[in-house]
Amino acid sequence: MIYSDLTRNNSLKHCAVMPEFTVKTSSREQMIDVTALVRDAVKESGVSDGIAFCFVPHTTAAITINENADPDVTRDILYKLHKEIPQQDDYRHAEGNSDAHLKASLFGASEQILIEQGQLILGRWQGIYFCEFDGPRHRRLIVRVLSIA
Numbered sequence: 001m002i003y004s005d006l007t008r009n010n011s012l013k014h015c016a017v018m019p020e021f022t023v024k025t026s027s028r029e030q031m032i033d034v035t036a037l038v039r040d041a042v043k044e045s046g047v048s049d050g051i052a053f054c055f056v057p058h059t060t061a062a063i064t065i066n067e068n069a070d071p072d073v074t075r076d077i078l079y080k081l082h083k084e085i086p087q088q089d090d091y092r093h094a095e096g097n098s099d100a101h102l103k104a105s106l107f108g109a110s111e112q113i114l115i116e117q118g119q120l121i122l123g124r125w126q127g128i129y130f131c132e133f134d135g136p137r138h139r140r141l142i143v144r145v146l147s148i149a
C-alpha cells in the first residue's frame with residue numbers, strides 16, 4: 001500500500017475540476033484505498049458544497065465504499081468474492097476473465113460522495129476503494145468535483 005502506486009496523470013494536472021489518476025495494481029484482485037486522492041481532488045477544486053463523482057472507465061475494475069479501519073474487511077471481501085465467483089467455471093467469454101466482469105458489475109463503475117464545507121461526507125469508518133479484479137494493470141480513475149452551491 002499503496003500511495004506510491006497512485007499517480008496523477010501529468011496531462012490533466014492543470015485541470016483542477018477533473019483530475020484523472022493512474023492506479024497501478026500489483027495483483028489480480030486488490031482493493032486500494034483512494035480516499036486521500038479524492039480528498040485532494042476536492043481540496044484542489046475549491047468546491048465547498050457539491051459532489052465528488054468518481055468513475056472507473058474499465059469493465060473488470062470497479063469502485064466501492066467500505067470500511068478502511070480494519071484491513072481484514074477488504075481481505076474478507078476479496079476472499080468471499082473469489083470463493084463465490086471462481087476464475088474458472090463454465091463461462092463462454094473467450095478472454096477468460098468472466099469472473100472479473102461479474103465482480104466489476106456487482107460493485108459498479110462509479111461512486112458519488114457529497115461535499116460539505118469542502119469536506120467529503122463519509123462515515124467515520126468509510127473509505128473509497130478502487131477495486132481491481134483482473135490485474136495487475138495500470139488503471140484509470142477519474143474524479144470530477146461538481147459544485148452544487
Ligand code: ZN
Binds near residue numbers: 095096097098101
Ligand atoms: Zn473480458
